[in-house]
Amino acid sequence: MGWNTLDDIALAGKVVLCRVDVNVPMDGDTVTDTTRIDKIVPTVSDILTKGGKPVLLAHFDRPKGKVVPEMSLKRILPALEAALGRKVVFGADCVGEAAAAAIAAAGPGEVVLLENTRFHPGEEKNDPALAAEIAKLGDVYVNDAFSAAHRAHASTEGVARLLPKAAGRLMEAELRALDAALGSPKRPVMAVVGGAKVSTKLELLSNLVAKVDNLVIGGGMANTFLVAQGIEVGKSLAERDMAGTAAEILEKAKAVGCRILLPVDVVVAREFKAGAASEIVVASACPADAMILDAGPETVARIRAVMGQCATLIWNGPLGAFEIPPFDQATNLAAEEAARLTRAGQLISVAGGGDTVAALNQAGAADSFTFISTAGGAFLEWMEGKDLPGVAALMA
Structure with missing residues (x-):
């Protein structure tokens, strides 16, 4: 390499x-x-x-x-x-x-x-x-x-x-794992990207749509993409001023043949606390006084189905408010499937980022992933397609 x-x-x-x-x-x-x-x-x-x-x-x-x-x-x-x-x-x-x-x-x-x-x-x-x-x-x-x-x-x-x-x-293992995930991966490739804000992961999303076959967008970011499609999301976390940018990413993905998976159903609640009363609705039917806090079971089923068709998975960020049950279900179920496929030898799975590691540990899936990166900023910048000075210097 x-x-x-x-x-x-x-x-x-x-x-x-x-x-x-x-x-x-x-x-x-x-x-x-x-x-x-x-x-x-x-x-x-x-x-x-x-x-x-x-x-x-x-x-x-x-x-x-x-x-x-x-x-x-x-x-x-x-x-x-x-x-x-x-x-x-x-x-x-x-x-x-x-x-x-x-x-x-x-x-x-x-x-x-x-x-x-x-x-x-x-x-x-x-x-x-x-x-x-x-x-x-x-x-x-x-x-x-x-x-x-x-x-x-x-x-x-x-x-x-x-x-x-x-x-x-450690550096050797990291670089080999990352090359296997995005450098010269076995295809099809799926990326799961979650998190609160589109604005913090713009470069990441723009780079990924050109490199992966399937891109799952979850967390608060997914709400911004729903808004970009004219869907009302009630009191959910969403960057409405980024809707235009989200629409551009959707168009770019369409042009390069990257399938984007957004929530088709969601878990909503009026309170953001453990054990809050919640309900499952289609993504376009979030009540005006409610918040989207997780992806729903139909969305998870679709993610798991596509994952089963892929050879490589790269994961950064949870699919919902995983810190607070019951809004950890989508992340847990998707992570469990990734772990099962990896154990079966059907999937190369690489994950990184602070929230990601915490979420996968919580789901009991981390130990089964092919590689878990403990690097934060370096992992994100690599996913964004940037050259890393410390790596480039080893090759000079």
């Missing part, structure tokens, strides 16, 4: 600068979700097995180019050592004497974690001087942070242009 993996580059005796994403949620000094830390373990382990010394580069929070003690990566050291099962030497800076001393102090089988790259204003500016200072510390560069690949920063893009480079195991 145009980039090296850890299998393509010599690491024995080399200092390997490895960009990772360990920007984890914390409560005080306790990491509350170690997912991102756990996901870098295969790359770090492989570097060690191949005789390299892993030196981790990462950001934490948004210090905006200043040293902010509560945003120090030193806080995650215990969780990192627990996940890796080995000692991690901490460097009090990501450049200069402090970084070099930490690297020198690390013995065989030990890992180095350097301080928050964003403590330097040159990081987010992709300052060539900072990139050169970082590059001085190592022999090889490995990027294992797809979730930061949409940022052209010194540690994600600049350093990659100065050293022999490769994708880490």
